[in-house]
Amino acid sequence: MKPVLQVRNLGKNFGGLKAVSGLSFEIGENEIVGLIGPNGAGKSTAFNLISGALRPSAGSTVLHGRNITGMASSQVVRHGLARTFQSASVYPAATVAENLYRGALSTLQGSIWTHGLSTAKQRQAIARIGQEVDEILDITGLAPHRDTLAGGLSYGHQKKLGVAIGIATRPALLLMDEPAAGLNGEECAEFGRLLRQMQGQRKLSMLLVEHHMAIVMELCHRIIVMVQGKKIAEGTPDEIRANPDVIEAYLGAPDYAHS
Numbered sequence: 001m002k003p004v005l006q007v008r009n010l011g012k013n014f015g016g017l018k019a020v021s022g023l024s025f026e027i028g029e030n031e032i033v034g035l036i037g038p039n040g041a042g043k044s045t046a047f048n049l050i051s052g053a054l055r056p057s058a059g060s061t062v063l064h065g066r067n068i069t070g071m072a073s074s075q076v077v078r079h080g081l082a083r084t085f086q087s088a089s090v091y092p093a094a095t096v097a098e099n100l101y102r103g104a105l106s107t108l109q110g111s112i113w114t115h116g117l118s119t120a121k122q123r124q125a126i127a128r129i130g131q132e133v134d135e136i137l138d139i140t141g142l143a144p145h146r147d148t149l150a151g152g153l154s155y156g157h158q159k160k161l162g163v164a165i166g167i168a169t170r171p172a173l174l175l176m177d178e179p180a181a182g183l184n185g186e187e188c189a190e191f192g193r194l195l196r197q198m199q200g201q202r203k204l205s206m207l208l209v210e211h212h213m214a215i216v217m218e219l220c221h222r223i224i225v226m227v228q229g230k231k232i233a234e235g236t237p238d239e240i241r242a243n244p245d246v247i248e249a250y251l252g253a254p255d256y257a258h259s
């Protein structure tokens with residue numbers, strides 16, 4: 001399997017604290033991988049290192065064969081890695097469609113107006129982005145809310161829009177920080193279906209940090225477990241469910257407290 005992401009020996013120290021240490025894993029094409037572990041395990045720090053929000057103390061991150069270690073997030077996104085945040089991060093004063101246009105335009109180096117593109121090419125670029133935005137509105141079910149200000153959407157729809165903005169940047173890999181946080185059971189199940197549908201249609205890989213075990217176990221092809229900054233296990237949902245170290249450190253009794 002061709003790796004989209006290769007994380008090699010990644011480490012981050014905050015003073016004397018090793019928040020992430022010796023973390024290595026790969027994500028293949030079209031793979032959905034979950035990153036789980038107890039509070040303070042280093043999951044968000046790992047995300048911040050991979051997405052360029054933090055500089056690692058050690059190790060490297062390679063995206064599609066390109067070393068992106070230490071690159072700023074704005075550069076990383078242009079190389080095909082997008083990220084969504086724990087709290088829905090949308091531009092509240094812009095409409096749903098405008099939010100998606102901003103996502104789609106953020107991957108272009110500079111503005112299309114300053115590219116020296118011919119008028120015909122500019123029109124083509126705008127038409128392509130417009131098509132893309134319409135497609136994403138349809139897939140996510142946000143089309144009826146196209147002209148609604150994002151700040152006026154329900155929390156569930158704002159979370160969807162957060163993911164939709166990530167998708168609009170045409171990523172090869174989408175990192176999602178607790179996509180199901182704050183959603184009720186039904187919203188969670190719907191969100192899981194949406195992620196799988198988008199992954200299938202857009203042929204993208206996903207890495208998600210999530211405490212909601214039902215969604216992780218159902219959605220992910222593979223799961224990585226971190227405890228105290230280190231990877232303690234990696235495997236399929238069935239392997240992770242049955243792993244005694246994982247049960248002891250995180251999952252507890254089989255009727256997970258986290259679902």
Ligand SMILES: Nc1ncnc2c1ncn2[C@@H]1O[C@H](COP(=O)(O)OP(=O)(O)OP(=O)(O)O)[C@@H](O)[C@H]1O
Binds near residue numbers: 037040043045046
């Ligand atoms: N900027 C920072 N400065 C100092 N310490 C930090 C910083 N960010 C995180 N830490 C510490 O690093 C450790 C790992 O934190 P991190 O947020 O990555 O864990 P997590 O697994 O994402 O936890 P949670 O599930 O609660 O979000 C924790 O001990 C945390 O207090």
